[in-house]
Amino acid sequence: MMYTKDWTKVSRPTEKIERMEAFFASHGFSPHRHDTYALGITLNGVHSFSYRKSMRHSLPGNAVVIHPDELHDGEAGTEAGFHYKILYLSPEIIQQVLGGKPLPFIADGISSDPRIVSAISNLLTDLDGQLDSLEEEDGIYEIAQALSHVSGQKTRRRKVNYRSAELARQFMLDAAGEVVTMDRLEQVSETDRWSLSRDFRALFGTSPYRYLTLRRLDKAKAMINTGMALVDVAAACGFADQSHMTHHFSKTYGLPPGRWADLMLRN
Known part of the structure; x- marks a missing residue:
């Protein structure tokens, strides 16, 4: 989709994360700094910004990783503008995962490492919906671990419980x-x-959140196979609503539950 006018959409914040989606046709924002990580995904165009005395250029699919308290700005790198999603996460929350290790630092401010891109993207999938609290905790853990691994920090072995x-x-x-x-x-x-x-x-x-979601989907499939209405299945299986179930069902099985029902009930 092509845009010509600047716009932003801010998701309802949680106690730990703020999320936003935006498009800027030319100049985005002036130099500023904040005391959180700014973790974004460039969706379209070129996101250019000044960071640590150099210009950076994030292409579609790249992750932008702004370290806390680092001065930066933002502008379109081409006439097409730039479209991105971003979340803000405090160092205190990252430290709850890392347990006192130095904060991860991505020197270039941009990463194409799939671990970082995937971890950030997972918390930016649906800005219109409210994050499940367990999903949020899971996503924070993934981001902290990805940043730590990619920045080269050592991980210590320890006995599992x-x-x-x-x-x-x-x-x-x-x-x-x-x-x-x-x-x-x-x-x-x-x-x-x-x-x-x-x-x-x-x-x-797998993670606790993913494990729980898959068990709910197991139950949902069994109910769908009996011909139960999808809206009732979603409620019975602990999903927020039918669209929430459809999102996870399609992501896990490669087709929406309505299509699954059609296929199963034809037999």
């Missing part, structure tokens, strides 16, 4: 249709959320 991870897993199996928060998982597993996130991945091959 199987008991805590298994307690969380069993709780999610029993509560697949209920609201599950990381606060609740901390209580159930008797450990902190970041240790749980790390250990759960090591033991079960």
